[in-house]
Amino acid sequence: MSLNPAASLAQRKASDPAATVWVNANAGSGKTHVLVDRVVRLMLGGTEPSRIMCLTFTKAAAAEMANRLFERLSKWIALEDAALRDELKKLGLEHADDALLQRARQLFTRALETPGGLKIQTIHAFCERVLQLFPVEASIVPHFTMLDDREQLSLLQEARNTVLSSAKDEATELGAALRDVVNRVNADDFDKLLTGLLAKRANLRALFEEERGLERAESLLRVHLSLEQGLTRESLVSGLTCDVARYRDLADALDGGTDTERKTAAKIRAACVAGLVRLTALQSILLTGEGEPRKAVANKPTLAKHVWIEDFVKADQRRLVDALGTMGDLECLGATLSLLRLGSAITRGFETAKRARGAYDFDDLIIKTGELLQERPDAAWVLFKLDGGIEHLLVDEAQDTSPMQWQIVQALTAEFFAGEGRHGQTLRTLFVVGDRKQSIYSFQGADPNVFEQVLGEVKGQVEGVGQEFREVDFSVSFRSLGEILTAVDGVFPPGSAARTGLDGETPREWSHVPNRRDAPGTVELWPLVEPVEKQEPEPWQAPVDREPAQSPRRRLAEKLAKTIKGWIGRRMLPGRKRPVEAGDILILVRQRNSFFDAMIRALWNEQVPVAGADRLKLGENIAVLDLVALAQFAIMPEDDHALACLLKSPLLARPLTEDELIAIAAGRGALSLWQSLQAQESEPCCRAAAFLRPLIDDAPAARPFEFFSAILGKARLAIVSRLGSEANDAIDAFLDRALDYEEAHGTSLAGFVNWFQAGEIEIKRNMEQGAGEVRVMTVHGAKGLEAPIVILPDTTSDEQPRGGESLLMLEGGGGHARVPLWAVPKLGASRAVKALKAAQKDVATAEHRRLLYVAMTRACDELYVCGFRGVQEPSENCWYNTIAAALKPGMTELDNGQGWRLGAAPVMAEVPATAKPVEALALPGWVAREVAAVPVTAAPQARKRAEARVARGLLIHRILQNLPDLPEAERAGHIDVAVRRAGHDAALATRLKALIAEPVVAELLSADGHSEASLITVGPDGGPERRRLDRLVMTAEGLLVADYKTDREVPETAAACNPEYLMQLATYREALRLAGPGRPMRFCLLYTEAPRLILVPDALLDRMAALRGARP
The missing domain is CATH 3.90.320.10 (Lambda Exonuclease; Chain A)
Known part of the structure; x- marks a missing residue:
């Protein structure tokens, strides 16, 4: 495929090591290729490989970049001179002499000889390495270990339980804080609230490690809430005095009116009896139950007779509304400080537990390295040792880099453009590649506004020292066909609401140009699946843990599964010149919800190869649950529930049917299920009992790993056949946990079961390649992936799935950590909090649109958009309505009337002509003869x-x-x-x-x-x-x-x-x-x-x- 001239020019400009470069790369525009180009040109220019560092966002990205680099360099070794000159010409090196050819052929060996290998790694791996090199300077434990997710969760839970237990004494500050929080939420919401707060513990720790952190938090919150320092509810109320004499005049005026006015007059006089009246005592008279000003306290005849009343009442209504809003803000402030007091105590306990174990988590790597490079007394020396070995820094996926990570990057490159670092003979450069439009990891700290801010700072630094700075745009896509890109540009046109969030404060001009012109692409929009009248299911068939049969979600999942089954092997991919395969299809959802599960189940039911869930919670995986039930039964045979689960599982060579299980369980009297099973005479029951008896004997002395391995040696194939390929990954992860437990805690099988059930373990499966199976993933999980056919079925979800989040993260200012604000439910009157929540919703809406951009640009050849509707109409800004409003007018209606298309119609695969029927052959007579048993031989x-x-x-x-x-x-x-x-x-x-x-x-x-x-x-x-x-x-x-x-x-x-x-x-x-x-x-x-x-x-x-x- 020939390279678009514009793309070639942009890639050469970006890979030129003579300048610091910032690349804005559209999705699929070849950024990894250019990263490799840049490294190769640096090495060709004489830079030692050890002085080049590449920071990536994921391990997979680092491995991909390293593989591409070594593949290219090893290929150059055997190329003829003419072919190698062509390769170098593509890099922008037009006139390669013999010396350059020799140098190019030696790059592979130079890269291999680099001590410690090439520095292509994630920022977390880099930080871990730095802290291992400088533990004393970083004030951390030498030879520290990294906590895995389960250990981290366990330590957090222990710290949380300790703090909540000690907070039972209400006389303490901690006890008062706990009482204040629990009085505002129910038990479930309290658990979610505390979990959400602890998920932001990196900010909490940075906040409370500062001297008088709680006081600073209160000061910051008051600024955000526009509350004067020192203002309390009591001082606010005491200042809300009113003109008692004037209110008595008002009462007198109302006495001459209607019955309602006379009742109002009586209320006013009752409030004025005390003499010094607070305006809050008149709240029911001046405001509605919703806290809004009443339209009129007096009727028109009274107002006409006493013209002063209207202005007088409106003025006090405004005062009271403002005061109530301020009271709400003060209440929100107090509740937040109570929550922060709890959170900080738990965080301190967690940190103490980690230090005692000499262990750190991934947040620690970033925080500790940032402190080491910026705040520690030895920072200058550490930077000298590191910086002296880094001449060129490359940052990949810059839009996903958090502010704390950017601080590390800026610390590493500060000397590139300042002091002796800039005046040296060696030019030192920074190369950044990213795309604001693809910034979708705000929950990990990524901020597209910081991405834009750092761009401005780097440009100023470079140009300030007289070096060349280039900002290069990559608009040519090597991934998607033209129709896909036309659809993307159509959904996000300049100046549209949909483009909000994709652009920064200063809108950029961007569009997509296809490099692939080998085939026409396809974009289809299907009608929403509508709800149907509910049908009462049979009691025994009522779904408990899955979508009802008539639900729109399940019907859409089943429709897609049948459609996909009809595509595989029967439809062509023109761009690939072959029929569709299961591995060509990627189904993207926004969340792992009931539709996600229904989609995987529907594909499984249609016998379509499906990779299963991209993330697995081990404790919820059915294969793992069966293994746990097996251990529970072996440890305690009286556990009827464990045995019942086990008898239905594929761990048995022949699982029992429902009828057989009921026959054992029903009417057994005082017998346990195990006793009842042993009393049965049927062959399936006898086989099951014979299989289980040795396990009971082995359990007391069995090591967990050996116990499960012995069972899985025979049963694994049956498990995978019944539960799908994801069961394999779950089983392997479960066995890994068994080994981990043995090494850390001993060999008790009962102890392992208790330990495993006490924690939640989630594993991320490798879905980089289709592996011949349909992939169902979240858009976040699919970032960086692509597929010939992409289906978007989850398009009607609310634009802000985390809209119920009650913790708002507010800017700390002055380099301080961000501070959380608890938007307490049902306060209602707080205007400042409402404004802050509205601002957060705008941020979430912007990311919602960027997520759509990422989803659409995963498609290479074909994109299908569909969805389902619930009882309520989908939001106007949901993905489906956004796409339909932009594309539907220019699309062609499908022949069957069930959708609209942009681009070419799907092409059916050629079916071979019907072959001549094969004549049935008579089997030889010896087939039917019974053969004597063959003795076992050595074979x-x-x-x-x-x-x-x-x-x-x-x-x-x-x-x-x-x-x-x-x-x-x-x-x-x-x-x-x-x-x-x-x-x-x-x-x-x-x-x-x-x-x-x-x-x-x-x-x-x-x-x-x-x-x-x-x-x-x-x-x-x-x-x-x-x-x-x-x-x-x-x-x-x-x-x-x-x-x-x-x-x-x-x-x-x-x-x-x-x-x-x-x-x-x-x-x-x-x-x-x-x-x-x-x-x-x-x-x-x-x-x-x-x-x-x-x-x-x-x-x-x-x-x-x-x-x-x-x-x-």
């Missing part, structure tokens, strides 16, 4: 032994790949755990630990090496051929390369090794010599069966090279 055992050897070899291979990433002190422990987990005996672990102690193997496992390194060699036909090096390390003696082999027969010497293996090593040597002429190299084979390492002499490789016709 099955031999096959099992062979399979075991292969599994053993793969295990060793995997262990050797993982060891370089671990500190030497942890490697032996990792071997023990990995071997035990795989079910092998301790002897294998002993041999492996002896192997890694050998000097050459120790060199292989150095952290300066690379596993599975890509290498382009010259193939037999003279063309490039991609290879993978199992291990490549740069040592003091040169390059050390190892190939892992799983052969059963292990040779004693290099000469006895398989000639194909030796020829392979000779090929590797030839390619590496092209990349780094004159560099010493050693090659070896590591046989995993023994295990044994064999060094291959150069003379033997020379003979192999000669046989191959290669250069010796």
Whole structure:
């Protein structure tokens, strides 16, 4: 596919290392490609790879960038001069001489030789590394560990319980704070409120680590609420005196009116009896029950007779309304401070628990690194040590970078454009790529306004020192076809309400240009699925945990599942020139809600391959629940519920039917379900009982991992067949937790079950590739992904799904942490809080629109928009109505009248002509004859032994790949755990630990090496051929390369090794010599069966090279 000239020019400008560059990259515009271009051009210009740092948002993005970089550099090694010059020309290097060609071919080796590897990592990984290097300067525990989600949740829960228990004494400040909060919410809302507050603990901790933090919080809140410092409800009320004499005159005037006026007069006189009247005593007279001014206190005849009344009453109504609003703000302030007092106490307890364990969480990494680089006395020295090693910094997905993360970036680059850092001979640059339109992670701290602010600051810094700053726009999409992009531009036209939030304060001109012109795209809008009249279900069929059969959500899910089933294999993807496959389809929703579950279930019911949920809560996964029920029963056979669940699960070779289970359970009297099962004589019950009896015997002494592994060895296939592929991930994660528990707490099966159930564990599944299955994901989870066909069914949800959020995060100002404000429900009269909530809603609406942009731009070839309607009409600003209003007028109605289309109609796949029927063949007579039982021979055992050897070899291979990433002190422990987990005996672990102690193997496992390194060699036909090096390390003696082999027969010497293996090593040597002429190299084979390492002499490789016709 040819490259759009505009795109080529923009990419060259962005990758030019002569300038600091800020790239605004539309979705699918090739930002990763340009990041790699930039790094390559920096290295071609002579920059050492160790002085280039790339910060990405996710580990997957970092791995993708590193893979692309090594793939390109390894490819260059074997390219002819003309082809390599063409590659360099694409980078903007028009005239490449021989010296530049040689340098380009050496980049691969230079990158591999970089101590510690290339610095392409997430900002959290960078921060962890910095804190490990400077623990004393950061005032943290050396050799700290990272808390996983479960440990973090457990420590938070302990801190919370401790604080709430100590707050029972109402005489304390903490007790008074607790009473104030719980009096305003019910139990469920209190739990949600506290959970929401603790989710913002990074801000809380920064706030309360400051001296007199609560006082500063109150001061900040008063500024936001426009409350005078020191103003209280009492002082406000005391100032609300009124003109008693005038009100008596008003009462006299009303006496001459209607009965209603006379009643009002009586109320006024009663209020004036005390002499000094507060205006609040007249609230029911001046205001309505909703707190609004009454239209008239007196009737028209009375007002005509006493003209002073109207102005007098309106003035006091305004005073009273303002006062009540201020009272509401004061009440909100007081409630917030009570909540903050609780939150700060829990946060302090949490921090104390972490310090006691020498552990930190991901928020700590950012906060502690920010403090180290900006506030600590040794900050200048630390920056010198770090900054001296960084000449060029690249930041990916900048729109997702939080303010605290930006502070770290700015600290790292401050010396680039100031002091000696700017006057040095070496030009130091910053490269930032992002897209405000794709900023959708506000719940993680991302702020598109900060993105714009940093852009202005960086531009000012660079231009202020006379360096070149470029702001480059990427408008060409390499992902989506033209019709998709036309739809996107149509939904977000300049000046429209939909564009609000995509642009900053100063609107930018942007649009999308397709680079792909290989096929027409398709955008379809389908009518909403409407609700139907409810039908009362049969009592036993009433849905309890799923959408009713007639609900619009479920009907839409079933319609989509049937449609997708009809597409697969029967419809063409013109842009791909092949039929649609399940892995081509991505269904995006806004939240994991009832529709999300219904969609996965509907696909499963239609037997469409589906990847399952992108996130799994282990404690709610049915496969895991079955395993827990198994353990509960084995520990206590009297647990009837656990046994009932177990008897219906695929853990049994033949689960019981409903009728069989009822037969056991009903009418059993005082018998337990287990006793009743054992008393049955039917074959299914007898088999079930025989399966369960040994488990009861084994449970008291069983280690959790071994107990579950033994069961899963037989049952895993049945579980996955019944519950889908996501069960595999859930089971693996569950087994990992069993190992974690054994290492940290011991080997009690009962203890593990109790520990597992006490915490909530959520795992994120890898959905990067379709893997031949339909993916159903949230838009947030799909960020960075793409698919040929994207379906948007969740388009009628409220524009602000978190609109019920009662905690408003307000700016701290002056570099201080943000402060939360609790918008207490049902206060009603607080005008300032209403304004702040309205502002937050505007922010949420803007992100709601950016989320739509991200959703639409995941589509490569086809986009389908549909939805469902509930009892109420969808919001005017919901995605469906936004898309329909923009696109429907220009779309063509479908032939069946069930929707509208922009672009080409789907093309059906060609169905082969009906083949001639195959004639039925008569089966030979011996098929029907009964055969005597065949005695068991050695063949099955031999096959099992062979399979075991292969599994053993793969295990060793995997262990050797993982060891370089671990500190030497942890490697032996990792071997023990990995071997035990795989079910092998301790002897294998002993041999492996002896192997890694050998000097050459120790060199292989150095952290300066690379596993599975890509290498382009010259193939037999003279063309490039991609290879993978199992291990490549740069040592003091040169390059050390190892190939892992799983052969059963292990040779004693290099000469006895398989000639194909030796020829392979000779090929590797030839390619590496092209990349780094004159560099010493050693090659070896590591046989995993023994295990044994064999060094291959150069003379033997020379003979192999000669046989191959290669250069010796």
